Amino acid sequence: MSVYVYSIVASDHPRNLDDLHGVGKPPSTLRTVKSKELSAVVSDAPEDLRPKRRDLAAHQAVQERLMADGTVLPLQFGFTTDDDEAVRAVLKERVEEFSERLTALEGCAEYHLKAAQDEDAMLRQILRESDEARALNEQIRSGSGGPDLPLALGEMVSREVEARQDRLAAQVLDGLRGFAREDRTSQPTGNDFLSVSFLVERDNEKSFVGAEHDLAKELGDDFDLRLLGPLPAYSFV
Template identity: 40%
Template structure:
């Protein structure tokens, strides 16, 4: 039976006796120790797929373990041939894992996805670029033919797209001073940025207030924050 790994912690980490992880039925979680480190593991299902129930089970194990101290969370799907291999890896990468635990102590991840409110962004661009506003007013007054209207629409769309790049940088610039680290996620159509922030728990209120300030001062932005989360984006386990 192969071994599924949820995360890494100090060897004195205690887990609830009845905690269970991935699989159907859910597998009981056990500790695989090597020196002063422990890997949180269970038997791996024969077929592991990113089903909602298993994703939530993985997250639950990490969150429960983190209640007693810092955990290096592995992303969903980490499988090793057996417990002995897991223990050997803990020993081989001991210093790296200890450094990672120290880096994450007392810190959580907040993920912020940034979008435009399309109409508000359009109005912001027209307000900030007088030449576009003049053309826009002239188009509306004259009625404009479909070709001119389409051309103007394309001009505004390009301006909004360019604004998106500066808005993504703005969000990072505003929030980054309140975090210990920032990680940029993948690009996606319609999304300006996917940013993860490593936030010290004692500075959480400060970070959240900066986020509220963004909403107040930039009505054309939609910044959707999720957290606190296990700091997946700030772990190097390979």
């Protein structure tokens, strides 16, 4: 049977997992694969592993328990390998890399921020501040312009939205980077203009969260900032 790998920790991590179980139905039993410097928390991997709620919850519970007792390198849900010996071989082969990353994550948690602006509010802002957009819009509304004007206005607004969102993303990042050890941006989806993870020292969490709240107030009601955390540092492994 293949092995499901949850996390990598230092060998002296307490790994207090006795009351937890792993993925699968029935739930698998957690165990540890050790090398000299590192340990990996693993279990047998079910053959029909899928991202079901119970399995996602079991995976996350392991990360949170380990995180509460020390530094952890959390693996994404669904990582499997051949057997315990394959896990041990990787721990030995990449001991320097994993140890350096554990040091980098020590005393930290991840916070993930997504940000969006109300589309209608941004459009009103563009029409209010751009003479060109306002002129095109007035021509379209009055019927005095040609048939190509709506397309021209749409393309101009699209370019302006992209430019403004880039500036807004930079403003949010500049406002919060000083409170974090590292940050990693990812491609925003939907109406979001920013998707970013911050690695925040636990002693600095209150200041970071406070800065995010202040930034949300400064931006105003037209903006939607969603902050999740503290989380296992998936984005920084």
